[in-house]
Amino acid sequence: VKVKPKVVVYKRMNEQVLNKIREMCDVSYFPAYKEDYPAFLAALKEAEGVLGAGLKFDTALLDQAPKLKIICNTSVGYDNLDIPLLKERGILATNTPGVLNDTVADAIVALMLSAARRVTELDQFVKTGGWSEQGFLQQQFGVDVHHKTLGIIGMGGIGTTLAKRAYFGFDMHVLYHNRSRNEQAEHTYNAVYCTMDELLEQSDFVCVMTPLTAQTEKLISKREFAKMKKTAIFVNAARGKVVDEAALIEALQSNVILAAGLDVFEKEPTGQNNPLLCMPNVVTLPHIGSATAETRMKMAQLGADNLVAGVHGKRPLTPIY
Numbered sequence: 610v611k612v613k614p615k616v617v618v619y620k621r622m623n624e625q626v627l628n629k630i631r632e633m634c635d636v637s638y639f640p641a642y643k644e645d646y647p648a649f650l651a652a653l654k655e656a657e658g659v660l661g662a663g664l665k666f667d668t669a670l671l672d673q674a675p676k677l678k679i680i681c682n683t684s685v686g687y688d689n690l691d692i693p694l695l696k697e698r699g700i701l702a703t704n705t706p707g708v709l710n711d712t713v714a715d716a717i718v719a720l721m722l723s724a725a726r727r728v729t730e731l732d733q734f735v736k737t738g739g740w741s742e743q744g745f746l747q748q749q750f751g752v753d754v755h756h757k758t759l760g761i762i763g764m765g766g767i768g769t770t771l772a773k774r775a776y777f778g779f780d781m782h783v784l785y786h787n788r789s790r791n792e793q794a795e796h797t798y799n800a801v802y803c804t805m806d807e808l809l810e811q812s813d814f815v816c817v818m819t820p821l822t823a824q825t826e827k828l829i830s831k832r833e834f835a836k837m838k839k840t841a842i843f844v845n846a847a848r849g850k851v852v853d854e855a856a857l858i859e860a861l862q863s864n865v866i867l868a869a870g871l872d873v874f875e876k877e878p879t880g881q882n883n884p885l886l887c888m889p890n891v892v893t894l895p896h897i898g899s900a901t902a903e904t905r906m907k908m909a910q911l912g913a914d915n916l917v918a919g920v921h922g923k924r925p926l927t928p929i930y
């Protein structure tokens with residue numbers, strides 16, 4: 610009888626996907642691994658593959674997983690992995706690119722519109738009885754999105770999908786700054802490649818969508834906010850650490866920019882004492898950019914397919930290297 614390779618799944622996973630993995634692997638499932646860490650480590654010690662998101666696989670943890678052949682993220686971001694270290698140890702690594710582009714781009718548009726039209730603030734205004742006959746309707750609220758300029762920092766899969774929505778859905782003028790040119794976006798959405806400063810100075814909406822790397826940590830800081838328009842709306846659905854959060858707080862408090870829409874934070878979950886949570890012109894989401902039922906299913910399925918392939922000596926579908 611062929612022995613099934615041992616794997617660890619350390620993130621809550623759809624039962625249907627889990628059972629598909631169980632057909633091919635001996636699964637140790639930890640939907641809340643921190644609550645049962647000794648058992649998690651014991652399983653990791655025997656595991657040839659792991660599936661989940663967000664857990665930092667540093668040297669210390671890898672030393673406790675001597676049989677590991679593959680680490681599979683159910684996320685497009687892989688800042689929890691030290692790729693050179695994994696290469697050195699001959700451990701494969703995979704992520705889930707592409708399947709979440711539309712869902713995350715939708716969430717970014719939701720943040721843009723909510724911040725521009727002050728949806729969360731005005732929703733509370735109505736629900737707490739603020740809407741009365743006395744003169745409310747004479748006041749102007751919010752700013753337009755259509756026909757404005759959107760600056761995308763990081764024109765990868767999600768950025769390009771966002772550019773499509775902005776260009777075709779809202780008649781926006783799209784600028785972008787990227788490590789390399791994106792001819793498809795330029796041709797299809799008339800996106801204009803520009804320097805970081807040109808983008809910051811000309812954009813009404815600034816959206817950062819880069820991966821978190823040593824080069825992008827605190828990429829957007831005091832200097833960048835100062836370059837933005839006073840009417841600029843800043844959106845981050847990448848990683849919190851791509852932004853100097855103290856500089857963002859200061860820029861909002863001193864009206865250097867108008868508003869922000871944030872799906873990610875330097876520290877997650879972000880504590881109640883974070884000033885960003887007390888600002889009416891800041892719309893916040895709990896890192897749910899990709900978190901729709903349909904897309905999380907696709908991410909889980911892709912992660913599972915990578916895992917099963919990797920522990921059976923086959924090339925995974927979406928390897929990082």
Ligand code: 8YV
Binds near residue numbers: 662683685686
């Ligand atoms: C993940 C994300 O769901 O894909 C990413 O990189 O940030 C989200 O889609 C999150 O990282 C873990 O659940």
